[in-house]
Amino acid sequence: MTHKILKKISDYCEDNKLRLTAPRAEVLKIIASSKKPLGAYEILEKLNKVFKNPKPPTVYRSIEFLQKNNFIHRIESLSAYVACDIDHLHNNCQFMICDDCGNVIETHQCEIPQYIKDYAIKKTFKPSRWNFEIHGVCAECN
Template sequence: MKQSDVKKLTEALESFCKDHGARFTPPRRITLEIIANSKRPIGAYDVIEEMGRITDKPKPTTVYRALEFLQAHGFIHKIESLSAFTACHAGHSHEGSQFIVCNGCGTVEEVHVCHLPQALQKKVEETGFKMAHWNTEIHGTCLRCQRA
């Protein structure tokens, strides 16, 4: 993510916190910046390690709380299969999250399918299931790895 985009995302977090009566804490800001600056999805332990380069002895519970807050409000997404986090590139105003994950290099690209595919939506409705959110990960090989 470009530095200008990281700055916009951080400003969006600050604005969100102000508008919703939440605290704009240094751990939330730093956690978001670490994830947004990462070239690939980053795990919680790596966030803690990176934060240790910026602040003095970050507490894992503080980082986990920041991750939970950022994920709950759509600023970051968890790539479940990698147990890692990536910044939201869609302005965090969408219903579901979809990702293309390269098994070769680990690159993850967020793609946008704003609505659950109709066939899947129908199955959800048939079961009477009350959906909270949906995520899809498609694994394969990116073009760069195919050419290597």
């Protein structure tokens, strides 16, 4: 799965003239291969096994690039990151987060973003981004 994600993103970057540097690609691999969301310092610790003495700015710049291009998502409630579902390069999705095992299920309920936009318009509010997270227990842990 990690190889598919990296290939898709590599092709996307090439087609759109974006630089997928070695640190960015490695940060993406680390996030995509994880079974749970990872924080920046967890990523840095794993990156240290690949690159000699990487610094936090390397991780933060890589995360910024990957997030800006919708290759990864930030799980706000955990201050952590997950790879975007392989079939999507987008934003405005929803997450179901297992409080026991940390598994994150990415969902795409298209009516939710439209509902939020319509409601915001009624309240004369213009959202620039949003994050919808549901915490609970997954089927594996239940």
